[in-house]
Amino acid sequence: MMAPAKLLLVDDDETIRYTLGIILRKHGFEVTVASTVNEALKHIGSEVFDVLLSDLHMPGAGDGLTVVSAMRHANPKAVTILLSSFPHMDAAAQAILLQTDEILVKPMDVNMLVDAIKQRLAVGPTRTRLVESVATILERSTDSTISDWYELVEKEESLTAIPMTFQLRSGHLPQVFQDLVLRLRSSTILGTKELHSTSAAQHGTARRQQGYTAAMMVEESRILQVSVFNTLQKNLANIDFSVVLIGVMTIADEIDSQLGQAMKSYLAESIVDALPA
Structure with a gap:
């Protein structure tokens, strides 16, 4: 049997960390949670993950993009997914996609979230995009x-x-x-x-x-x-x-x-x- 995919869940909302962590574990993921950007960076620096699932908007210094950038640097093979509460952000999404593989809008159906993570895992991380002036x-x-x-x-x-x-x-x-x-x-x-x-x-x-x-x-x-x-x-x-x-x-x-x-x-x-x- 294949080892379960290791997933880092980053969200400042304690309820989301708790409930989503339970659900993801039931679907076969090995889940590590972090409530702040600094906590997430410590995990990224000391562990290897297959998936990063992070809220885009985090309190304090840094945000979800900071975590994505760190993951991309430390573990480029990891799939990076951001959660955002804003449904209309096409332009911003394109900018963010320069770093992350996918953006999912909160709230969303849990089964859809799990399917999206598994589909992205099957595809793998997005190739580096061309950045121009x-x-x-x-x-x-x-x-x-x-x-x-x-x-x-x-x-x-x-x-x-x-x-x-x-x-x-x-x-x-x-x-x-x-x-x-x-x-x-x-x-x-x-x-x-x-x-x-x-x-x-x-x-x-x-x-x-x-x-x-x-x-x-x-x-x-x-x-x-x-x-x-x-x-x-x-x-x-x-x-x-x-x-x-x-x-x-x-x-x-x-x-x-x-x-x-x-x-x-x-x-x-x-x-x-x-x-x-």
Whole structure:
């Protein structure tokens, strides 16, 4: 007969530890319980487990992710499962899944919980996922993001009032994305004086000559931000979440900066147009 799977149950709720521990033992697991992150870390450092079942939200220093990270480091062959009380956390779940194998929502049927643990044991731990910076994701997704942007623009009647080819409409964007990637990889402090962009100035002049209004320029820029953030959403499972917030803020700052520079040249062109011949 195979030895029972060793399971570490981590939860600050005494009732859950007691009742769930009894149930899991009845289903053939060898269960060790821990009520705090520190207690769990001590067990992980001194014993070998097949399964970690931990509450995500723990009081005091650390949380379920701290325990998962420790288990992954000490025993990469162990299956790691988190319990959460929040049923709607798709985005957060993708981030957490960079470290843990599965998330289960509390409360859940005990039989379903046991089946989920056994199924995950049969599959084994998830392979390490590719983690990328925001800059890398935008760099490799430039073409698809521009295509998504163009589709959204083509649905906006205020913009399609001026018909254009794909090239005329989006020709400025490859340089915009190069500037975004450069800005994300630089050490420029958020909110510092904008770096001069020749392409942004040229874009403003071109849009004036093509008949755009100022409102159309702003709407076009808004759609660009939406498209970029949609791309990040699609790649959420790969994002390095330690820098994602500053990355998002930098993107918004850079796109706004480029719009501001484009508007300056747009207005300058408008003044030239207004001069007597």
